[in-house]
Amino acid sequence: MTSSRIVHGISEDSGGRMWFATTGGVFVWDGAKLENISVADGLCDNVVNDVLEAPDGSVWFATHHHGVCRLKDGAFTHFGPADGVEGTEAWDLFADRAGNIWFPTEHYGVYRYDGTSFRRFGEDDGLLSPAVQCTFEDRTGRIWVGGYRGLYRQDGEGFVNLTRGLPWP
Numbered sequence: 001m002t003s004s005r006i007v008h009g010i011s012e013d014s015g016g017r018m019w020f021a022t023t024g025g026v027f028v029w030d031g032a033k034l035e036n037i038s039v040a041d042g043l044c045d046n047v048v049n050d051v052l053e054a055p056d057g058s059v060w061f062a063t064h065h066h067g068v069c070r071l072k073d074g075a076f077t078h079f080g081p082a083d084g085v086e087g088t089e090a091w092d093l094f095a096d097r098a099g100n101i102w103f104p105t106e107h108y109g110v111y112r113y114d115g116t117s118f119r120r121f122g123e124d125d126g127l128l129s130p131a132v133q134c135t136f137e138d139r140t141g142r143i144w145v146g147g148y149r150g151l152y153r154q155d156g157e158g159f160v161n162l163t164r165g166l167p168w169p
Contacts, residue, residue, distance in 0.1 A: 045067075049091050109130040
């Protein structure tokens with residue numbers, strides 16, 4: 001990695017390899033060598049914001065200009081409108097305890113992938129703005145999301161805004 005690359009995310013997979021999401025693709029460190037994965041290898045964008053190993057062993061990438069893609073069994077899959085995923089700017093990835101993959105895309109809310117299909121959560125589901133940047137699951141299994149218009153927690157199949165009463169406008 002050169003010093004001109006910005007590192008946006010760091011994760012470790014189940015095999016102990018370190019993954020670095022950067023503005024120059026993804027770098028993988030196995031303890032002996034550093035490998036760069038880029039659009040030349042099938043990655044959907046070289047500006048990567050986050051990387052996640054899913055429970056099934058696939059690796060997901062949240063990118064800044066081309067949404068989300070997955071590396072599974074040596075092949076990349078880019079998820080887009082034909083798959084039910086809108087938005088090109090993805091910020092964050094995480095797997096919940098049920099094995100679902102969650103990620104927000106700028107201006108389109110947050111998505112949950114259950115292994116078969118994508119479910120989008122947006123303004124009709126309680127988000128005051130579809131501009132979401134982060135997702136999290138707490139120790140009780142509740143899903144939290146944060147974005148331009150505050151903090152939300154999943155309540156059933158929708159989200160409740162928790163910003164009122166908190167110490168920020």
